[in-house]
Amino acid sequence: MNCRSEVLEVSLEGRQVDEALLSLLHTILLHRSTGKFHYKKEGTYSIGTVGTQDTDCDFIDFTFVRVSSDELDRVIRKAVTEFKDALGNSGSDGMGQISLEFYQKKKSRWPFSDECIPWEVWTIKVNVVNLANEQERQICREKVGEKLGEKVINIVEVINRHEYLPKMPTQSEVDNVFDTSLKDVQPYLYKITYQITDSLGTSVSTTMRRLIKDTLAL
Amino acid sequence: MDSDLSPQDRKDLDKFIKFFALKTVQVIVQARLGEKICTRSSSSPTGSDWFTLAIKDIPEVTHEAKKALAGQLPSIGRSMCVEISLKTSEGDSMELETWCLEMNEKCEKDIKVSYTVYTRLSLLLKSLLAITRVTPAYKLSRKQGHDYVILYRIYFGDVQLSGLGDGFQTVRVGIVGTPIGTLTLSCAYRTNLALMSSRQFERTAPIMGIIIDHFVERPLGNTALMHPCNYRAPGEEEGGAYAGVEDSQEVCTTSFSTSPPSQMVVPGKEGGVPQVLLQPSHGTQADHGRLPSCPAADMPHQAPPSSCNVLSRSTEVKSASPSDAIETTFTRKVGAFVNKPTTQVTTASLDLPFAAFAPRAYDLEENDPMVHPPASPTPSSPLQGSLHSQSSSQSGGQTQEDFVMVDFKPAFSKDDLLPMDLGTFYREFQNPPQLASLSIDVSAQSMAEDLDSLPEKLAIYEKDIDEFDAFVDTLQ
Numbered sequence: 001m002n003c004r005s006e007v008l009e010v011s012l013e014g015r016q017v018d019e020a021l022l023s024l025l026h027t028i029l030l031h032r033s034t035g036k037f038h039y040k041k042e043g044t045y046s047i048g049t050v051g052t053q054d055t056d057c058d059f060i061d062f063t064f065v066r067v068s069s070d071e072l073d074r075v076i077r078k079a080v081t082e083f084k085d086a087l088g089n090s091g092s093d094g095m096g097q098i099s100l101e102f103y104q105k106k107k108s109r110w111p112f113s114d115e116c117i118p119w120e121v122w123t124i125k126v127n128v129v130n131l132a133n134e135q136e137r138q139i140c141r142e143k144v145g146e147k148l149g150e151k152v153i154n155i156v157e158v159i160n161r162h163e164y165l166p167k168m169p170t171q172s173e174v175d176n177v178f179d180t181s182l183k184d185v186q187p188y189l190y191k192i193t194y195q196i197t198d199s200l201g202t203s204v205s206t207t208m209r210r211l212i213k214d215t216l217a218l
Numbered sequence: 219m220d221s222d223l224s225p226q227d228r229k230d231l232d233k234f235i236k237f238f239a240l241k242t243v244q245v246i247v248q249a250r251l252g253e254k255i256c257t258r259s260s261s262s263p264t265g266s267d268w269f270t271l272a273i274k275d276i277p278e279v280t281h282e283a284k285k286a287l288a289g290q291l292p293s294i295g296r297s298m299c300v301e302i303s304l305k306t307s308e309g310d311s312m313e314l315e316t317w318c319l320e321m322n323e324k325c326e327k328d329i330k331v332s333y334t335v336y337t338r339l340s341l342l343l344k345s346l347l348a349i350t351r352v353t354p355a356y357k358l359s360r361k362q363g364h365d366y367v368i369l370y371r372i373y374f375g376d377v378q379l380s381g382l383g384d385g386f387q388t389v390r391v392g393i394v395g396t397p398i399g400t401l402t403l404s405c406a407y408r409t410n411l412a413l414m415s416s417r418q419f420e421r422t423a424p425i426m427g428i429i430i431d432h433f434v435e436r437p438l439g440n441t442a443l444m445h446p447c448n449y450r451a452p453g454e455e456e457g458g459a460y461a462g463v464e465d466s467q468e469v470c471t472t473s474f475s476t477s478p479p480s481q482m483v484v485p486g487k488e489g490g491v492p493q494v495l496l497q498p499s500h501g502t503q504a505d506h507g508r509l510p511s512c513p514a515a516d517m518p519h520q521a522p523p524s525s526c527n528v529l530s531r532s533t534e535v536k537s538a539s540p541s542d543a544i545e546t547t548f549t550r551k552v553g554a555f556v557n558k559p560t561t562q563v564t565t566a567s568l569d570l571p572f573a574a575f576a577p578r579a580y581d582l583e584e585n586d587p588m589v590h591p592p593a594s595p596t597p598s599s600p601l602q603g604s605l606h607s608q609s610s611s612q613s614g615g616q617t618q619e620d621f622v623m624v625d626f627k628p629a630f631s632k633d634d635l636l637p638m639d640l641g642t643f644y645r646e647f648q649n650p651p652q653l654a655s656l657s658i659d660v661s662a663q664s665m666a667e668d669l670d671s672l673p674e675k676l677a678i679y680e681k682d683i684d685e686f687d688a689f690v691d692t693l694q
Contacts, residue, residue, distance in 0.1 A: 160392030
């Protein structure tokens with residue numbers, strides 16, 4: 001099974017990075033989260049309800065929909081803040097990428113640890129620009145809003161191709177497919193990683209790999 | 219075609235499509251209410267939330283949707299459409315977008331109705347939630363209020379896109395294959411936002427034989443085909459008028475099976491939560507706060523840029539014929555979504571009748587922040603009309619021989635009681651005198667003095683050279 005990989009690119013101002021990334025990551029997670037599973041007698045389960053919430057951006061002319069889960073929001077915000085700080089501290093030209101990877105766990109026999117098999121990876125490439133004056137910033141507000149709208153349409157298009165999705169697991173296997181740690185929603189198992197591109201454009205020499213969400217400690 | 223589908227599956231599929239259509243309408247209309255929508259996640263399934271999504275049901279919207287469906291389902295050649303349009307307070311109207319739920323003949327025979335189709339419909343609803351915030355009508359709907367409102371209309375049958383103007387764009391939200399056909403959800407939205415004149419509107423043939431009513435305050439117009447999105451249902455909690463509409467309790471599928479298909483029945487009730495909505499509160503303030511700020515005009519105000527795109531378009535429309543703006547101050551040819559004159563002009567006009575024409579010292583500044591920007595709505599008095607014509611002629615770049623004296627009256631300032639007031643202060647601080655230290659004569663003078671005193675200073679420093687060396691040594 002091949003891992004599906006999608007790349008989205010955005011150019012924006014420094015102060016817009018948080019909101020732009022939150023909007024795209026939350027849009028993806030909205031589609032990749034379900035309600036909590038409640039397993040009943042063998043072989044049947046029921047699914048909880050997912051609420052949604054509109055969120056306005058302050059620095060971008062844009063509103064996005066996210067899953068109503070403060071816990072999930074906190075996790076995503078933390079990841080985005082770390083990425084943004086790394087971007088600011090790296091001394092690079094403000095280029096980097098953040099990846100949201102959905103994976104499945106495959107149990108291996110002892111002494112080998114479980115495998116993480118990605119089935120969908122979303123990469124958002126960020127290019128931070130500096131603007132000279134307020135007029136340019138105003139134009140940037142609108143332009144980035146429009147760009148994010150296009151990205152949302154791209155995301156929806158990919159998701160609605162209905163390509164591979166992990167099979168619905170039995171009760172014993174649910175933690176291999178879903179992240180069951182949140183109390184109100186259940187996203188597919190995911191991890192967020194990022195890379196900062198140094199000024200030479202190579203991402204290998206200054207790679208910083210951080211695993212924000214990984215239920216398997218390797 | 220349906221021979222492979224069991225009766226139970228067929229029944230389930232019809233139910234899913236019916237409720238999907240109803241929820242689609244709810245999502246679209248709620249996204250155009252002008253408010254942020256927020257629903258809560260619940261880890262325990264209640265049986266009343268279709269497609270595992272918390273989407274509240276507005277009773278009137280459900281009623282209209284069911285009326286339009288008339289017991290039928292979207293099928294091949296019979297699409298369900300939700301039309302969103304804008305209506306100004308003057309009665310001009312414009313279609314903004316049309317959402318279509320269509321079915322085509324392409325069938326997916328092997329797909330599991332009870333799980334896969336249901337899950338994909340849920341995914342499609344989530345996509346609809348996301349896309350409804352992205353089309354241009356969303357921003358317009360967030361700003362609706364006194365100037366314009368957003369209306370919706372549901373119809374069934376052939377898709378009508380002619381009202382969207384030239385160059386409309388289409389975005390496909392998604393598709394779901396079923397054993398009886400493929401459901402497609404898409405949106406066609408207008409890109410040309412120049413408002414039609416009222417004459418043009420009357421010439422348009424009425425849609426489906428019913429004439430669209432003028433904008434009414436009352437939300438539940440029985441004969442109105444178009445319905446306001448931001449309605450207020452006075453004291454209507456349970457939807458008393460709709461008691462008959464909520465027919466048999468429909469069961470919402472919430473139980474799934476990981477093993478091969480087994481029983482699906484789950485006790486539960488349909489209904490959702492009847493919602494009483496209030497009119498958006500940001501309308502009035504936002505209007506006055508939003509001075510048009512087009513790139514062409516030199517305005518220090520920072521208006522929300524989302525209004526800029528539309529207004530700059532209307533400015534382009536207007537500046538093409540500035541003479542029209544001067545002469546026809548009472549026509550309805552206004553740019554779309556243009557704000558009414560702000561309180562500043564109103565203040566000026568209230569002080570003295572025709573104060574603008576009173577002979578005073580000539581004081582006309584092109585970059586005066588208090589003068590109105592070019593794109594302006596229909597003026598409601600001859601005074602305002604003349605002020606608009608003044609500013610539009612300026613921004614249009616035309617020089618005119620005769621000027622109209624504009625008495626500069628800043629907002630909220632007292633007039634005629636204190637000669638040295640806010641207005642005078644503004645004028646003075648915009649033309650401050652030059653700093654003394656920056657004037658050339660003074661600096662030249664001090665330079666000459668410095669040069670003369672140099673030899674003396676050098677002599678003193680040479681005398682104290684030992685002290686300086688000792689100081690430097692302490693630093694090392």
